[in-house]
Amino acid sequence: MNIFGFGGRKSDPPAAPEQRAATIENPTVPVSAENFLSFFGVNGNNxxxxxxxxxxxxxxxxxxxxxxxxxxxxxxxxxxxxxxxxxxxxxxxxxxxxxxxxxxxxxxxxxxxxxxxxxxxxxxxxxxxxxxxxxxxxxxxxxxxxxxxxxxxxxxxxxxxxxxxxxxxxxxxxxxxxxxxxxxxxxxxxxxxxxxxxxxxxxxxxxxxxxxxxxxLALVGPLPAGADAIKRAQADIKRAIDAAKGNSEQVFPIPAGYELKPVxxxxxxxxxxxxxxxxxxxxxxxxxxxxxxxxxxxxxxxxxxxxxxxxxxxxxxxxxxxxxxxxxxxxxxxxxxxxxxxxxxxxxxxRGDLVARMGALSQAVQSAILEPNEARALENRPARPHGSQLFIQGGTVPLAMQQKAAEVDTGGVVPPPDNDNDEDNEADAAS
Known part of the structure; x- marks a missing residue:
């Protein structure tokens, strides 16, 4: 008999394939990952x-x-x-x-x-x-x-x-x-x-x-024959590991010829x-x-x-x-x-941190963007009298206004620029 199912004499009837219902050698059972894992008692998890x-x-x-x-x-x-x-x-x-x-x-x-x-x-x-x-x-x-x-x-x-x-x-x-x-x-x-x-x-x-x-863990060694025997061996190993963990034992015995390896x-x-x-x-x-x-x-x-x-x-x-x-x-x-x-x-x-918040509100009030009471409202503070009007800093003026401001301060006479050379100043005073 040919194990591949062909090549025999033409007069011989075709040989029926050998059936092994309890093993993965059964040709009617697909050797897929799920079937392989389930045979050894392991469920494939997606x-x-x-x-x-x-x-x-x-x-x-x-x-x-x-x-x-x-x-x-x-x-x-x-x-x-x-x-x-x-x-x-x-x-x-x-x-x-x-x-x-x-x-x-x-x-x-x-x-x-x-x-x-x-x-x-x-x-x-x-x-x-x-x-x-x-x-x-x-x-x-x-x-x-x-x-x-x-x-x-x-x-x-x-x-x-x-x-x-x-x-x-x-x-x-x-x-x-x-x-x-x-x-x-x-x-x-x-x-x-x-x-x-x-x-x-x-x-x-x-x-x-x-x-x-x-x-x-994977059990390495001569496996017992049959699916039931493998499942019993798996259960024995699991009980041994659980017992070792329950008793806080770091070592438990393994039968001769076998070895446990992490997967x-x-x-x-x-x-x-x-x-x-x-x-x-x-x-x-x-x-x-x-x-x-x-x-x-x-x-x-x-x-x-x-x-x-x-x-x-x-x-x-x-x-x-x-x-x-x-x-x-x-x-x-x-x-x-x-x-x-x-x-x-x-x-x-x-809002940010306190320092940044106070600086932003101060700049907004001094630049006539917010009224003081509006700034206080943002901080959940009550309004105050005379706080409902806009303010602006007066220190910044257009450049063309700077000359007029100087004339007003000096009574219409613009003073000469200061000379930073002290020796020249002393010579002018002596002459």
Whole structure:
């Protein structure tokens, strides 16, 4: 009989292949990685799946979402009206909805924190504007996972719990729109690979130290025949290792002719610390956040950390604030809003340290940019009498005015310039 199944005599019937049901030598059993590992009692583990809940177990993702949502929710938000004397803050119901409490169940901070959490996790924040004949009554958050966005003709409609809402009544801030203009990209889905690696390293480190720091081991030596015998040997070795760890013993016996060898690298050789730190940088890139705001000060110094705060406001927080303001202005006041608008106040994030703040306010008051009371208001200090007027330093005058000032001081006679040569002065006096 030919073991390859061909080459025998033509008169002989084809030989049936030998069947070994309990071994991987069975030709009907594919020798794949999963089959090979399962035969020896080892389950092949793929990278963990990523959901919003699992992604939030990664500290860097949690820090990014929490930091951005709280920062944007903290920014003062007011509605204004343009007048000939400058912007005037709106009062009444509009101020209550925008700045105070958007609805009966949430204040402004809680509402905006929830809104931005949806943007920085699933990738979209939605809210419905409740209107009455008197105007805007409230703004209610919408769970983006329950919303279906579709286009009817040239108009976008949001379907939530069987009801349809026109785009004019829905505040919609996506993380990034897809080419069709309806669907969106979310940061967690788009950064799945980076988050998977972070989850896998978290799981590996947890399992490694939970196992007493013992890496996966391979038994080298004459293996027993049959799958059941191999599993019993594996169980015996595991019990021996567990017993040694439980009794705080550093040595346990191995039968003659066998040897235990570690499989893979230990965390130090695998650069676990460096790899986990790199994943923080990868997640920071996903949100365009300076790593210092994810508590990674590896490359942080006193000077560049302060500069990163300016970069944060200019290139991240300010942009998201502009996106929210644009939606509010369009949906609350319409395209022809006239002289009404909504705006964040970013000054609080740019205050800096005490010395720099006081120097900037002093310069603004002395240069007639701010009134003293306006500068005091920025520091939450009460107004004072005679503080509602502009001041300017009088020591700096145009160059053409310097000659006139000198003539006034000397009664119209301009004195000759001083001679710095003392010997010449003494000779002139003697003559």
């Amino acid at each position: 990278l963990p799946s990523v959901t919003i809940d699992s992604a939030l177990t990664v500290p860097a993702v949690w820090a990014a979402v929490s930091f951005l949502s709280r920062t944007l929710a903290t920014l003062p938000l007011h509605a204004y009206r343009k007048t000939d004397d400058g912007p005037k803050r709106l009062t009444g119901k509009m101020d209550l909805v925008v700045h105070g409490a958007p609805n009966e169940g949430m204040d402004s901070f809680k509402f905006r924190q929830y809104f931005w959490q949806q943007v920085f996790t699933g990738g979209r924040g939605l809210a419905w504007i409740e209107r009455t004949p008197q105007g805007v009554e409230a703004i209610w958050p919408i769970d983006p996972t329950n919303a279906t966005i579709k286009r009817t003709g040239m108009r976008t409609v949001y379907q939530v719990d069987g009801k349809e809402y026109p785009a004019a009544d829905v505040i919609d801030v996506p993380f990034m729109l897809k080419p069709n203009g309806l669907n969106h990209y979310g940061p967690i889905v788009s950064a799945t690979k980076a988050i998977q690696l972070a989850l896998a390293m978290n799981d590996y480190a947890s399992n490694f130290f939970a196992g007493g720091g013992v890496p996966p 893979g690298f230990d965390p130090d050789k695998g650069q676990m610390t460096e790899a986990r730190r790199f994943q923080i940088e990868e997640i920071a890139r996903t949100y365009q956040l300076p790593p210092v705001f994810l508590q990674d000060l590896t490359h942080g110094t006193y000077s560049n950390t302060e500069q990163q705060g300016t970069i944060l406001v200019k290139h991240l927080v300010g942009q998201w604030a502009q996106a929210f303001e644009g939606e509010l202005n369009l949906k609350l006041f319409g395209r022809t809003s006239g002289n009404r608008y909504v705006e964040h106040n970013l000054d609080g994030l740019m």
